[in-house]
Amino acid sequence: MKSGCENAGRGMRSQELKVAMHAVTFTKRPIVRFRHSSFRFFFNQSHVSCPMPVTTRPATAADLDAINAIYNHYVEHSTCTYQTVPSTTQERRDWFDAHGTEHPIIVAEENGQIIGWGSLSRFHPRQAYCHSVEDSVYLHHEYQCKGLGTLLLGELLELAKKIGHHTVLGGIDADQQASIALHAKFGFIKVSHLKEVGHKHGRWLDVIWMQKML
Numbered sequence: 001m002k003s004g005c006e007n008a009g010r011g012m013r014s015q016e017l018k019v020a021m022h023a024v025t026f027t028k029r030p031i032v033r034f035r036h037s038s039f040r041f042f043f044n045q046s047h048v049s050c051p052m053p054v055t056t057r058p059a060t061a062a063d064l065d066a067i068n069a070i071y072n073h074y075v076e077h078s079t080c081t082y083q084t085v086p087s088t089t090q091e092r093r094d095w096f097d098a099h100g101t102e103h104p105i106i107v108a109e110e111n112g113q114i115i116g117w118g119s120l121s122r123f124h125p126r127q128a129y130c131h132s133v134e135d136s137v138y139l140h141h142e143y144q145c146k147g148l149g150t151l152l153l154g155e156l157l158e159l160a161k162k163i164g165h166h167t168v169l170g171g172i173d174a175d176q177q178a179s180i181a182l183h184a185k186f187g188f189i190k191v192s193h194l195k196e197v198g199h200k201h202g203r204w205l206d207v208i209w210m211q212k213m214l
């Protein structure tokens with residue numbers, strides 16, 4: 001039986017070709033190592049002898065253009081976000097400023113290039129929700145299905161525990177199999193299904209919420 005990523009790969013030929021042009025073939029299973037406070041991650045490559053490191057670290061203001069470019073691709077081409085108008089640089093800066101130490105933003109970097117990011121955001125602005133967070137993980141669209149989502153969500157969950165949050169929620173479009181599989185892999189449970197609450201690209205969209213208690 002094929003895994004989710006292998007099935008997903010059927011629609012991703014052009015992306016795979018682009019990655020192949022870098023003369024690198026990634027196998028599915030990453031090797032994850034820990035160095036100091038940041039994660040160091042090596043794609044397990046079958047065609048090259050030296051591993052290509054992917055590191056994660058807290059995001060800085062200098063990363064915001066790259067974060068925005070990754071996200072805005074999905075605003076335009078996907079229903080994984082219900083945002084329909086791309087974020088401006090100023091909006092991304094405001095988003096960054098609104099995330100303090102209790103709501104971290106992290107990036108994954110390969111050879112100095114941001115290839116994905118993740119964040120923990122307030123689940124709801126009312127104060128009594130302060131121990132609940134919503135996670136977000138967005139990869140550059142050519143870097144899906146290589147274990148990077150696992151790397152970023154795993155790190156976000158570790159951070160959430162250290163910070164002292166109580167629960168993490170993911171609001172996910174019901175058709176987004178990759179995101180659902182990623183959350184299920186970490187023990188998130190589906191807790192609700194909202195029917196036709198979104199409308200994008202000419203169709204109604206259902207949202208599910210998945211939740212993990214820490």
Ligand SMILES: CC(C)(COP(=O)(O)OP(=O)(O)OC[C@H]1O[C@@H](n2cnc3c(N)ncnc32)[C@H](O)[C@@H]1OP(=O)(O)O)[C@@H](O)C(=O)NCCC(=O)NCCS
Pocket residue numbers: 003004005006007008074080135136137138139140143144145146147148149150151170176177178179181182185
């Ligand atoms: C969702 C996303 C973050 C997942 O990251 P990823 O690196 O592609 O996922 P991984 O390679 O770490 O795979 C995680 C699990 O999901 C499964 N999976 C990945 N893509 C899948 C797909 N399209 N269908 C079914 N399962 C899938 C994998 O098989 C893996 O499970 P396994 O380890 O048990 O085999 C990434 O695809 C992405 O950025 N998508 C667009 C943005 C988005 O939807 N973000 C989520 C909104 S919060």
